[in-house]
Every structure is written in structure tokens, then in C-alpha cells.
Amino acid sequence: xxxxxxxxxxxxxxxxxxxxxxxxxxxxxxxxxxxxxxxxxxxxxxxxxxxxxxxxxxxxxxxxxxxxxxxxxxxxxxxxxxxxxxxxxxxxxxxxxxxxxxxxxxxxxxxxxxxxxxxxxxxxxxxxxxxxxxxxxxxxxxxxxxxxxxxxxxxxxxxxxxxxxxxxxxxxxxxxxxxxxxxxxxxxxxxxxxxxxxxxxxxxxxxxxxxx
Numbered sequence: 001x002x003x004x005x006x007x008x009x010x011x012x013x014x015x016x017x018x019x020x021x022x023x024x025x026x027x028x029x030x031x032x033x034x035x036x037x038x039x040x041x042x043x044x045x046x047x048x049x050x051x052x053x054x055x056x057x058x059x060x061x062x063x064x065x066x067x068x069x070x071x072x073x074x075x076x077x078x079x080x081x082x083x084x085x086x087x088x089x090x091x092x093x094x095x096x097x098x099x100x101x102x103x104x105x106x107x108x109x110x111x112x113x114x115x116x117x118x119x120x121x122x123x124x125x126x127x128x129x130x131x132x133x134x135x136x137x138x139x140x141x142x143x144x145x146x147x148x149x150x151x152x153x154x155x156x157x158x159x160x161x162x163x164x165x166x167x168x169x170x171x172x173x174x175x176x177x178x179x180x181x182x183x184x185x186x187x188x189x190x191x192x193x194x195x196x197x198x199x200x201x202x203x204x205x206x207x208x209x210x211x212x
Contacts (some may be wrong), residue, residue, distance in 0.1 A: 009017035010063055011208060014056075014073070019080065042144065046137040046184035051195050053077065053103045054132050056112050058124065058199025063206070064206050067115035074107035102139040110196075121200055129196035129210045133188030137181045 056077070057070035078101040109131040110124070117123035 034139030041179040043184040045141045050136045050188045054195035057197040058196045059202040062203040067111045070110040072105040074103035097135030102143045106136045125196040127192035130189045134185045
């Protein structure tokens, strides 16, 4: 009974975390619309994506103990997001906003850190966390570059009333304007270690709950 309870709890957690990852990242490129605060938003969105990827991937990785499952988890996130974007497309939302698989290379680095250190959890937290935190903003900028120009899209897909974020506004220089990738990577490198530790702790909590 306990084996099946453990498996079901594990799969439930994976579904819950992966779905929430998708919900959080579904508009991963849309901060391009917030013209006044585009780069500030970029940093915030990069960190939020780093959080969801690192927590879920580390949980999956330490629960299974198999290097490679972090990448598999990122693939789940990517496919879920594509499905959701496809649903939005069916509702008339422009499919230019497809999310590129930005999480996969960062998740591969997590797997690499876990595998190269012979499944050392603390190395996963420290090295893996830093690698994800530093790499994801870089890949996220690639995602941003591939997103269609928002003003062009606004005229291409006219609506009776344009939502506020589609209204053309003159860009203002925010205080984070100079290097959003560097700022996101710097903050991410520090925070992602905490995120990774939380993901590992989820495994401990899950086992304890099931053993009680």
C-alpha cells in the first residue's frame, strides 16, 4: 500500500507543480508589452521562471534519483505551455507568442551538476542552483527576441478595444534598463540555490508525510 501511496503522491506533486509552472510562465514573452517597465519585468519574470523550474526539477530529480529527470520535467513544462498556448490560439490569440523551450538547457545543467557530483544533493543545490540562476535569464532573452513585435501584432490582430498593455506608449528608461540579463542572472544565481534547496526539501517532506 505504501508503495502505491508514495507513487500516487509523487505523480500528484509532479502534476501540481508542472501545471503551476505552466500557469506562471504562460505569458513568458508578454512583458514586452509593458513598454515602460519591459526590462524590470524581464528580471522579475526570469526569477519567477527560475523558481518554478528549479523547485520542480530538483524535487523530481531527488525523488527519482535519476539524472535526466530534471530535463524531463522541463520538457513537461514546455509541452504543457505549448498546449495552453494552442488553446489560446484557438480562441483567437496570435500564435506569435509561442514560448521557446527556454527551460530545457537550464534543466540540463541541473542534471549535469547532479550527475557529475555522483548524486550529491548539496552540490546540486549549490552548483545546479547557480547554473540555472545564471543561465535562464540568458535563454529567456532569446525567448523575448523571438516574440513578435507587440505594436505590429496589435495592428495585425485588431480588437474592438485594445487592452491597456497593447496601447502604444513611448518607452521610458527604467533604472534596470542597462542590463536586464546581467541583473536577472546575478539575482537568479543567489536565489536559485534557495529554490533548489526547497525542491530537495519537498522530497523529504513527501516521504515524511507518507511514512507518518
